[in-house]
């Protein structure tokens with residue numbers, strides 16, 4: 001069966017920890033979208049690993065797949081794999097031949113376009129990893145797929161079509177100088193070598209077929225989404241979004257498994273107990289505006305370590321946004337929830353939740369479809385009693401009943417509002433600091 005892990009907010013909900021927790025019972029962990037914009041930290045046998053592309057399960061001896069919906073920076077991939085091997089691990093990572101390669105020119109173009117947009121405050125605050133430009137080329141039918149790199153002649157043909165266009169874009173449209181990232185021979189040499197490694201190390205797969213065979217053979221498969229629902233290209237706060245589908249539909253198109261297969265499994269929405277955001281754009285429940293709010297934001301930022309894993313940028317912080325979560329639960333059809341970082345809110349006198357929005361004189365309970373309207377939404381808050389700091393390991397041992405009353409009321413509200421049971425609660429960075437109520441592979 002499959003368990004699909006989906007970020008319910010703006011990314012950085014702590015999906016990695018949950019993949020880790022539920023992934024124990026998995027044989028295969030497959031990512032279905034995104035690229036090296038998704039930073040995750042994995043602690044294994046006391047060692048910390050910071051990864052942006054290799055699926056976290058690969059560190060724990062699972063087969064890691066980068067599905068066809070991913071965009072793959074091969075420099076990052078081989079860097080991460082080589083580093084893991086130097087540290088004594090033997091990760092088994094396979095890449096879909098249908099996945100697209102992030103080329104050096106994509107990263108350059110990401111930077112140039114963000115810079116150009118910044119004049120009108122339209123920049124998405126991207127991670128600068130070339131994600132958007134690579135997906136653009138995929139949809140524009142001029143991308144380079146992992147399978148293309150396996151045949152040097154096909155690869156050269158693709159480069160000869162696309163690189164002159166990119167060069168012209170940089171030079172003629174943006175009036176800048178195109179560097180070696182736009183040189184066909186240089187690109188061909190470096191990336192044919194990656195193609196050779198992929199072939200010789202037997203790293204490429206037909207992802208859909210591989211995963212379907214694994215499931216037929218009785219394997220447990222985790223489908224790991226990166227980023228989150230509100231930065232989904234279709235369901236998110238366009239244009240301040242990433243260029244792929246973190247929602248559960250992306251797990252189908254990004255792996256080659258059908259919705260019936262995924263629908264027979266579980267779809268777990270991962271929620272951080274508050275909001276955090278690295279990019280630009282509106283954020284109705286953001287903590288800002290006066291000293292009290294800024295202090296609260298600072299407190300949560302410090303307690304929660306809210307700094308980007310990939311970029312190191314301090315994250316914006318806000319109260320939990322229920323309209324955002326109702327939208328996420330519908331878009332992906334969550335069968336279970338995991339609530340992370342509940343401990344971070346401990347010590348506050350009261351905890352607020354954006355329960356609904358006021359928009360144009362009406363109360364609404366889900367996100368409006370345009371980001372401009374979302375920016376006009378005034379949150380209608382509900383206030384919960386705070387809860388004290390605890391010995392969270394001891395609470396984890398005791399389970400749900402060991403949680404302070406205020407925290408229980410907060411969780412019960414969340415589960416009732418989203419009409420979805422809670423499967424896990426994160427109350428600290430360590431795996432031992434979590435309360436597991438349901439193990440989805442054991443349902």
Ligand code: IMP
Pocket residue numbers: 010011012037038039124125126127128129130131132226227231240241242243278279280
């Ligand atoms: P891109 O994915 O680098 O193109 O960035 C587009 C938007 O998605 C920006 O607002 C990024 O900050 C955001 N984003 C991309 N990846 C992540 C992530 O892993 N966590 C949170 N935000 C992300």
